[in-house]
Amino acid sequence: MPRRHLHMTGADGAALRAALRELRTRLAVPAQFPAAVLAEAERAAAHPRLPSADETGIPFFTIDPPGSVDLDQAMHLAKRPSGGYRVHYAIADVAAFVTPGGALDTEAHRRVTTLYFPDGKVPLHPPVLSEGVASLLPDRTCPALVWRFDLDADGRVEHAEVRRALVRSRAKLDYATVQKAIDSGTADEALALLKVIGTLRESLEVERGGISLNVPEQEIVEQDGSYSLAYRAPLPADAWNAQMSLMTGMAAADLMLAAGTGVLRTLPSAPDGAVGRLRRAAKALRIDWPHHVPYAELVRSLDPRLPAHAAFLQECTTLLRGAGYTAFTPGETPDPLLHAAVAAPYAHCTAPLRRLVDRYAGELCVAASAGTEPPEWAVSALPALPHEMAEGTRLANTAERECVDLVEAALLKDRVGDTFEATVIDVKEHEPQVGTVHLEDPAVVGRIESPAAALPLGERIRVRLTRADPGTSKILFAPA
DSSP states (O other), X not given: OOSOOEEEOSSOOHHHHHHHHHHHHHTTOOOSOOHHHHHHHHHHHXXXXXXXXXXXXXXXXXXXXXXXXXXXXXXXXXXXXXXXXXXEEEEEOGGGTOOTTSHHHHHHHHHOBOEEETTEXXXXXXXXXXXXXXXXXXXXXXXXXXXXXXXXXXXXXXXXXXXEEEEEEEEEEOHHHHHHHHHHTOSOHHHHHHHHHHHHHHHHHHHHTOOOOOOOEEEEEEETTEEEEEXXXXXXXXXXXXXXXXXXXXXXXXXXXXXXXXXXXXXXXXOHXXXXXXXXXXXXXXXXXXXXXXHHHHHHTOOTTSHHHHHHHHHHGGGGTTOEEEEEOTTOOOSSOOBTTTTBOOOXXXXXTTBHHHHHHHHHHHHHHHTOOOOHHHHHHGGGHHHHHHHHHHHHHHHHHHHHHHHHHHHHGGGTTOEEEEEEEEEOSSOTTEEEEEETTTTEEEEEEOSSSOOOTTOEEEEEEEEEETTTTEEEEEEO
């Protein structure tokens, strides 16, 4: 899970964009696709490997941020005549276009994941595929991996299977539109059931001890030639939609474990020190966290629309550090096995347009569901996948962190010397003069150094901006 989501709105911001271009160069981010890759993508787009099964009669719909065109998932929800629910969940079939060992495949292994910057993205696959024929755009017939889930009245999975089929999405929706339709009662049954099933799945998450972080998006907003930072709190529809993906990832893990071959997304339990740090941050932000209240229960009680809660949710993402991938083949016991935040075995399989490992997990699940042997190309790649994904994820996390620092420095560079109201949310254990402050306006979290006295953890103080250098991508505060 990314620590912060950033995107730019408004005017061009030439200076900021130039700094972001420099950042790409410094991080050796892949640039244009090689000519051989683009040529193979064009050929694959014209001649994909299409399945014989046809599910175009199911009125699928997608839910993504406005403007998104790399659409990995589509869904359809219905009530079962015998009780409970049926969920069809379609995932873009990237393997229909990528030939193992070809130029496209080689480039995907070099890139590993789509990289997101405030001013654009660096895609995993050429746009002719990721934003064209492989994307589940509306009113287009596309190859997909189609999951079918039969749920009981409480939302528990009674049966899950997946196979290749052609699909045709009917509508491209965004979260705000979905939320408005559901809240107003104007949503059709398939869409209205997103709330019903999503809420049931959230209750099951609580029951098994899992936790989902509704982390606010940090937006760069332009008005009258100046920039500011603000948080966009996620809507309930964001969480309901995420539960559909989470359910699919858990089912994929179960299928692969039963078959004996697969790749899991894993996360160890957080060490006591990390939880202790969060308790200090909660105290600093005046968030009441009684010792008898579990972490998951506290997080579910937070309102991401409140600045203090938004800042704490950002800090909570530190517990996701240590996530990785575990590949296994027959005779091997996956270790580690569980994803601590999911509280169950889990696999990444719902975003193959944007993440390399998902193509392999999908292929293994199709074979497991059919009771057939998985293809050799998928099995032979498993030993190297965890390391490849770790390297790609490390680059993505570094780019994201550097973008946050760079944007904050760029937006504050003309305010060096200004003072702000802030809260000290963290102090280094062995360096009490060094810590972290949270500004409510603008929405900034930055380093503070006190030349003399120890910083007052949890106190509101006035701070002075002493450095904001986009060249070093850092900001620094001192007590005013």
